[in-house]
Amino acid sequence: MAPTGIAILGAGIFAKEAHLPAIAALGSDIASLNAVYSRSIGSASQLAKDAQETLKLTEAPSVYHDGDESANLDVLLARSDIQAVVVVLPITLQPAIVLKALAAGKHVLSEKPVAPDVSKGLALIMEYTESYKAKALIWRIAENWEVEPGYHAAAKIISSGKIGKLTSFNVRAVGHVPKDSKWYKTPWRTVPDYQGGFLLDGGVHTIAALRVMLPSPMVSLSGYASLNMEHLPPHDTLNTTVRSADGSHGIVEMSFGAPVPSRAQEAKNGISITGTEGWLWIENTKSEAGVQVIRITTKRVVRNEKGEDVGEEQDVVEERSCGVEKELRSFFAAVGGNDDGFGTPSGALKDVAWIQAALTSNGNPVDLANLVQQ
Template sequence: MAGIALLGAGIFARYEHLPAILASPDLLSLKAVYSRSQTSATALADSLPANTPKPDIYFDSPSEPGRSLADLLKREDILAVDVALPILAQAEVIKDALKAGKHVLSEKPVAADVKAARGLIEWYNTGLGGEKKPLWGVAENFRYMKSLVFAGEEVKRIGGKVLSFKLEKFGWVAEDNKYFNTEWRKVPDYQGGFLLDGGVHFVAALRYLLGASGQELSKLVAYTALLEERLQPLDTIHGVAVTKQGVNGSVVISFGTEFKNGTDVEIITTNGTVSWNPTEVKTVTKDGESKKDFEHSSGVGAELAVFGQAIQAGTGKVDGLQTPEEALRDLEILEGLLESGAGGAKVKDVAV
């Protein structure tokens, strides 16, 4: 099994990444946790079940010899790190870990913007050096949700010519929402606010189902808005997208609708329709309508296990759903929608 360190002690790290690491004892062994502050690192370690060996604690504030992130990255028994830090803090830590020879799984988005993401990926592919690079995967947990995987299988099963598609996500970030009350999210220094941090998940889900039908997005046009003043800088996108294959569809993402909530990602073909949300998949064909329910699951457990398997396999490759390039495509779509909105619904081309 691979010794791993969890870098980050925020909400998602504590309630999703930490249990996911512990749930894969044959693949991953938690050796250490890191957070910028000693208080948060200690709290994360103390949250482990009583019968679980306590990991070593690392932090940069206050400064203490042998306890910094740099010290953690020197440990030979730690082969990998799981990076779940604020968006703007991730890129530097990813580079430091890779330069130290550690395999890296980093939270989405791959970077704060497309320019930074491309630079980081280029550095990894050409500038890191060494005969055998450590693995770098980007964690987009929606791609590992059982419900989404099943929906993709249904899209392939019904087949047919794709006629249209839609992504519709409405939600409300309440004032007492635990994620809203994270300081770096409450006052974001990155584009899009919750539209980037949360919206990229739903873009990934749409792309997953479009991929199952042989489609890839290539053009975007959108209007953006701020419906709830405290959700700066924007909380809503209304867009139209076109695939490389010439199919039109709609993209709506909003975190500012108090009395409208729900998710619906839909692929419409000449043979039927598949509609997905995290707990339900509906399929409509000439034979009628079927529905399959799922317990809510984030998919984080599966994505950590897959990453552990890639380390164990020793092939030098991460799962195709975890490549930085795949995460870059999600970011390109989201950033394209934001930039189109900022330009008054200017048509944006995205790489294919």
């Protein structure tokens, strides 16, 4: 089968540092990067040069931008050698571009979140379902934590009963984002015109990981949100209590407003999941070889032949972090007719709903299922 001809729409940090290496890892027999687009010619041209180097292309992909009507996005989408697009644009711009690409008959993989808020996400999903899904066009959300092998390994440990019946979970996801951070200096993040700021942009990752690992969906949330660092509006911190449908419950601390790096580095970021027979500790870290991994440490009770508790045992599993590569491979497989069910817009909408609920709860319980059905 010939490779899928693709274009990358957006030329920011993540397109360069994550998507290009992932496409290279897949190989030219799966995808052929034929074009890149950005609003400015400078950023589009730079991404094309980076793509030529990373993908070892004989020629750079064609460059499209908003400054020339003969080389704008509409012209790119009219190309017959481009079957799919990867959308890596600012959050508020993505919905319109997703619909434009679908209307042009292209399959779409758009970066998380699915939309800036629940109402816009519901409207976008409805339009896709009514106008494009029946035409066999694939639209997926690029939520790389949803497909990370480490989180799926943790989910298998839990579902196997190794730690017994799940009772509770605890999440600490704290980051320090100074004004000189490359992520903060991205213009659209500096003055966010969407709810939650970094909490929406980055927080959906953590919620997607929980969605994969927990055996029962989260159904109710109560929490508070605040702004602690003035340069990170409208909110940078949230603390919540959460209940799942099976009765298990948890605490989620999420912040991008740590005042100093040590608050993020030394306060043990990670996810603990506890059952009646043991618990898991899941963390993003580096292996002894310096490779970025998700490490799952399982500790469970040991019983003697009489069933008496005589101590505990430990197992450690590490999975290389490769979510962007996984989501791209999965997307191209779906384009080819082999859909594994990951990256659904409805699944990604649950992550947005969770963040939205945490931002607006103000201590009152929010029904998460009802929120995505509005």
